[in-house]
Amino acid sequence: MAEPAKSSPLSELRIALPSLPMRLQEVGRFVAANDYDATTRSMRDLAAVAGADPAAFTRLAKAIGYSGWDELRAALTEARRPSQIAPFSGRARSRRHGPNADVALVTDKLEAEAAGLPRIPAQPIAEAARALHDAKRIWITGYRSCRSVAELLNYELRLFRPEQVQLVGASGPDDLDLGAFRPGEAVIVIGFMPYTHASVRVAQAAYRAGAALIAIADSSSAPMAEGADHVLLFEAASSPGFFPSLTGAIAIAQSLAAVTFSLGGTAAKKRLENTEARLAAASTYVSEKG
Amino acid sequence: MAEPAKSSPLSELRIALPSLPMRLQEVGRFVAANDYDATTRSMRDLAAVAGADPAAFTRLAKAIGYSGWDELRAALTEARRPSQIAPFSGRARSRRHGPNADVALVTDKLEAEAAGLPRIPAQPIAEAARALHDAKRIWITGYRSCRSVAELLNYELRLFRPEQVQLVGASGPDDLDLGAFRPGEAVIVIGFMPYTHASVRVAQAAYRAGAALIAIADSSSAPMAEGADHVLLFEAASSPGFFPSLTGAIAIAQSLAAVTFSLGGTAAKKRLENTEARLAAASTYVSEKG
DNA sequence: CACTTTGTGCAACAAATGTTTCATGGCCGA
DNA sequence: TCGGCCATGAAACATTTGTTGCACAAAGTG
Numbered sequence: 001m002a003e004p005a006k007s008s009p010l011s012e013l014r015i016a017l018p019s020l021p022m023r024l025q026e027v028g029r030f031v032a033a034n035d036y037d038a039t040t041r042s043m044r045d046l047a048a049v050a051g052a053d054p055a056a057f058t059r060l061a062k063a064i065g066y067s068g069w070d071e072l073r074a075a076l077t078e079a080r081r082p083s084q085i086a087p088f089s090g091r092a093r094s095r096r097h098g099p100n101a102d103v104a105l106v107t108d109k110l111e112a113e114a115a116g117l118p119r120i121p122a123q124p125i126a127e128a129a130r131a132l133h134d135a136k137r138i139w140i141t142g143y144r145s146c147r148s149v150a151e152l153l154n155y156e157l158r159l160f161r162p163e164q165v166q167l168v169g170a171s172g173p174d175d176l177d178l179g180a181f182r183p184g185e186a187v188i189v190i191g192f193m194p195y196t197h198a199s200v201r202v203a204q205a206a207y208r209a210g211a212a213l214i215a216i217a218d219s220s221s222a223p224m225a226e227g228a229d230h231v232l233l234f235e236a237a238s239s240p241g242f243f244p245s246l247t248g249a250i251a252i253a254q255s256l257a258a259v260t261f262s263l264g265g266t267a268a269k270k271r272l273e274n275t276e277a278r279l280a281a282a283s284t285y286v287s288e289k290g
Numbered sequence: 291m292a293e294p295a296k297s298s299p300l301s302e303l304r305i306a307l308p309s310l311p312m313r314l315q316e317v318g319r320f321v322a323a324n325d326y327d328a329t330t331r332s333m334r335d336l337a338a339v340a341g342a343d344p345a346a347f348t349r350l351a352k353a354i355g356y357s358g359w360d361e362l363r364a365a366l367t368e369a370r371r372p373s374q375i376a377p378f379s380g381r382a383r384s385r386r387h388g389p390n391a392d393v394a395l396v397t398d399k400l401e402a403e404a405a406g407l408p409r410i411p412a413q414p415i416a417e418a419a420r421a422l423h424d425a426k427r428i429w430i431t432g433y434r435s436c437r438s439v440a441e442l443l444n445y446e447l448r449l450f451r452p453e454q455v456q457l458v459g460a461s462g463p464d465d466l467d468l469g470a471f472r473p474g475e476a477v478i479v480i481g482f483m484p485y486t487h488a489s490v491r492v493a494q495a496a497y498r499a500g501a502a503l504i505a506i507a508d509s510s511s512a513p514m515a516e517g518a519d520h521v522l523l524f525e526a527a528s529s530p531g532f533f534p535s536l537t538g539a540i541a542i543a544q545s546l547a548a549v550t551f552s553l554g555g556t557a558a559k560k561r562l563e564n565t566e567a568r569l570a571a572a573s574t575y576v577s578e579k580g
Numbered sequence: 581c582a583c584t585t586t587g588t589g590c591a592a593c594a595a596a597t598g599t600t601t602c603a604t605g606g607c608c609g610a
Numbered sequence: 611t612c613g614g615c616c617a618t619g620a621a622a623c624a625t626t627t628g629t630t631g632c633a634c635a636a637a638g639t640g
Contacts, residue, residue, distance in 0.1 A: 021587055040329055040367045043628060053589055058629060069628065077330045102416035105552065106545045110407045113541055117404035118397075124298075126392035145445050148540075152438035156533055194575035207308055220300060221323035223576055227308040231301060243446055243544060243551075250438075250540045251403055254533060255396045261532045262395065272532065311617055333598060343619055348599060359598065 009075035010035060016064045024063055027056045031076075039077045043069055113247045116235040120248060122255075128230035129259035131212045132157075135186035139211075141168040141202045142190035149190050149216070149249045156257040159275050160268040168202055178202065181209035189228075190253075192218035192236040192244055200224050216252055218244070232256070299365035300325060306354045314353055317346045321366075329367045333359055403537045406525040410538060412545075418520035419549035421502045422447075425476035429501075431458040431492045432480035439480050439506070439539045446547040449565050450558040458492055468492065471499035479518075480543075482508035482526040482534055490514050506542055508534070522546070 010032060017028050030050040031038045038046060047054040061072035132138055138157060142150030150167060157165040168187075178201065181187055187206035191199040203224035206213045215228040218236035225231045234248025261268050300322060307318050320340040321328045328336060337344040351362035422428055428447060432440030440457060447455040458477075468491065471477060477496035481489040493514035496503045505518040508526035515521045524538025551558050569575065 023588065036372055042626080044626080054627095055589075055629075059588095082326055102419060102549045102552070103412045105549055106412035106415045109545050109548060110410055110412065110541055114404045114407035117400045117407075117537070120400055122393045122396035122400065124301075125396045129392060145442060148438040148442035148445070151441065152435060152536060155435050155438070159533075197576055200576055204308075219323075220304070220325075221319060225322075226304055226319070228304055229301070231304065243449075243547060245544060246442060247407070247537045247541045247544070251400055251535075251537045254535060254537070255399050258399060258532060259392045259395055262392070313618065332596080334596080344598080345600085345619075349618090 008079050009072060010079065012064055020060075020063055023052065023056055024060045026050070027052050027060050028064075031057075031060070035076055035080070039073055039080060109245075113245050116245070116248055117251055120232075120234055120252060124230055124232050125252060125255050126259055128214045128232060129256055129263060131214060131230060132186050132188075132256065132260045133263040135184065135212060136164065137182070137185040138165045139168050139181065139185065139187045139202075139206070140165065140190075141188060141199055143169075143196045143198050145243070145246060146190040146192070146199075146249065149246060149253050150188075152250065153188065153190075153253040153257060156254065157260065160261055160264060160272040162271070162275065169198070178205040181206050181211045183210035185209075186212040186214060188214045188216065189224045190216040190249060191222065191224055192249075193222070195223055203228065216249055298369050299362060300369065302354055310350070310353055313342065313346055314350045316340070317342050317350050318354075321347075321350070325366055325370070329363055329370060399535075403535050406535070406538055407541055410524055410542060411522075414520055414522050415542060415545050416549055418504045418522060419546055419553060421504060421520060422476050422478075422546065422550045423553040425474065425502060426454065427472070427475040428455045429458050429471065429475065429477045429492075429496070430455065430480075431478060431489055433459075433486040433488050435533070435536060436480040436482070436489075436539065439536060439543050440478075442540065443478065443480075443543040443547060446544065447550065450551055450554055450562040452561070452565065459488070468495040471496050471501045473500035475499075476502040476504060478504045478506065479514045480506040480539060481512065481514055482539075483512070485513050493518065506539055 013028055013032055017025055017032075020028060027050060030046070030052070034046075034049075037049075043057045044054045047057065058069045061067075061069045064072070066072040066075070138161070140150045140154045140157075142148075154165060154167045187202065189199050189203045189206070200223045203213060203215065203226070207227040212230075213228040214230045214232065215222065215225040216232045216234070217225050218234060219225070220231055220233060232252050234252055236244035236246070236248065261272070264271075303318055303322055307315055307322075310318060317340060320336070320342070324336075324339075327339075333347045334344050337347060347359045351357075351359045354362070356362040356365070428451070430440045430444045430447075432438075444455060444457045477492065479489050479493045479496070490513045493503060493505065493516070497517040502520075503518040504520045504522065505512065505515040506522045506524070507515050508524060509515070510521055510523060522542050524542055526534035526536070526538065551562070554561075
């Protein structure tokens with residue numbers, strides 16, 4: 001007999017499918033088509049939905065080489081585990097040498113970061129933007145490398161809400177403003193592993209003050225995500241290089257600003273125009289050449 | 291208290307976390323950090339791994355408003371259902387209004403930026419990195435929104451070349467250091483349309499001083515790209531939203547730092563380790579919990 | 581036709597699951 | 611110091627789970 005492709009339990013199932021009795025085929029197809037429910041719901045539940053006998057699932061599992069349904073389900077569960085979010089599956093990671101090694105590193109990095117962006121959940125960003133829109137005042141926090149993200153967000157939000165946005169710790173490392181948070185305000189904390197004490201302290205202060213807490217982090221188990229009303233996740237470690245990637249955080253920050261701006265309607269638009277006019281009057285920018 | 295985000299059971303959990311008794315906090319954190327296992331494995335299994343009492347899971351679920359662990363798990367399971375996690379291809383692009391308009395805006399933005407990243411030319415980045423590697427001293431310039439990119443680059447390069455990297459204008463808007471540039475040094479200027487006068491002046495000063503000029507810009511016709519030894523292009527206008535995209539510039543900056551670091555070899559590695567050790571000694575970071 | 585083999589549903593089974601109860605110990609207010 | 615309260619772990623509970631034995635029907639074989 002030809003050795004079946006052991007790669008995934010699902011492919012094993014599909015391969016064995018045609019040589020199975022009719023009823024098991026039905027059940028097998030059902031499992032293959034609904035493998036998420038297969039891993040999460042009970043055998044009897046599935047049987048009810050599929051309109052089959054519960055015993056058929058056990059028999060199916062045994063028919064394709066497992067000791068029982070439990071073992072098949074465990075295999076399916078492991079196969080779907082999201083931890084292996086390494087979509088660069090078989091990429092030859094053989095040590096690159098030669099003059100093109102650097103170029104290859106850059107290309108890899110850019111590709112990896114591009115792949116990470118669409119995986120950012122959009123819904124929480126839209127919700128967080130609404131919270132920002134409703135906030136009377138917005139505080140922004142980020143330390144070390146995340147400071148750049150914080151400052152970008154601060155800059156963009158200030159373009160159309162100049163008086164209501166402030167960077168935490170702008171006047172120095174000890175200026176934490178922790179006591180200044182009020183209910184009805186929003187506090188944004190940006191950070192990834194390893195997390196700085198200061199950012200965690202800001203998050204806790206925001207929570208205690210009853211302000212809306214928005215965490216932009218690399219993991220939902222980040223300490224500043226505890227108690228957060230909105231957690232916006234990005235993948236910091238998904239790309240090669242010695243340093244975590246910040247493109248995801250930047251993309252989140254800019255999306256957040258964009259949606260908040262669009263929620264602001266004509267009022268925000270007007271204020272943005274004012275700001276731009278002021279900058280133009282100060283001749284900050286080089287005038288466009290024809 | 292801010293309006294709680296009812297969107298995801300996970301966020302409900304995080305919100306309620308700080309007000310829970312200690313043991314339930316532990317269990318809650320465990321669930322938040324291992325939500326995949328929470329949906330797939332049994333309560334007793336989880337309790338064994340988490341080192342907690344099985345009853346704690348039931349109590350946790352009740353504490354945050356569910357009738358029991360089964361209901362919480364069902365909610366987590368539904369939240370993870372992959373059908374809604376694949377907003378890519380078949381997304382309904384018709385409805386531009388209503389409550390989903392914001393989400394659509396975010397998704398579009400992220401996709402557009404993801405598409406832009408692989409279009410960034412890698413070769414010039416690698417060459418510019420070599421220029422940085424050879425430079426005795428590195429100056430970094432960026433104003434307005436580009437300041438965040440400049441600061442990120444400054445931060446990352448300083449991790450392994452602390453004494454040779456400096457942000458132009460760090461001491462204020464008038465501290466332009468224009469007279470300080472020397473041959474053998476490198477000057478990085480970051481900017482996009484509309485271009486600030488200051489950045490153009492820095493670029494010109496660098497050119498006159500005979501320093502290696504690296505321009506990170508959105509167009510090869512940008513004024514600071516004139517006379518530059520290396521021009522690194524990104525697409526600032528490729529994504530929707532009121533503000534030009536900076537993910538490309540960030541990606542370039544991080545790639546530049548990564549390649550420069552790899553060119554630095556063991557010496558750079560050693561200096562990075564020293565910096566990390568210093569930060570750890572200052573207990574800047576939250577220590578990892580087991 | 582008799583007899584075996586195989587597929588299938590049903591029901592009973594033991595094991596495992598989530599829940600509840602109870603006893604214990606620590607904490608805070610009187 | 612006492613008494614009530616809450617948090618917590620262990621054990622007992624009813625329920626649900628996956629499994630298996632059995633009966634019956636259909637198909638295959640002599």
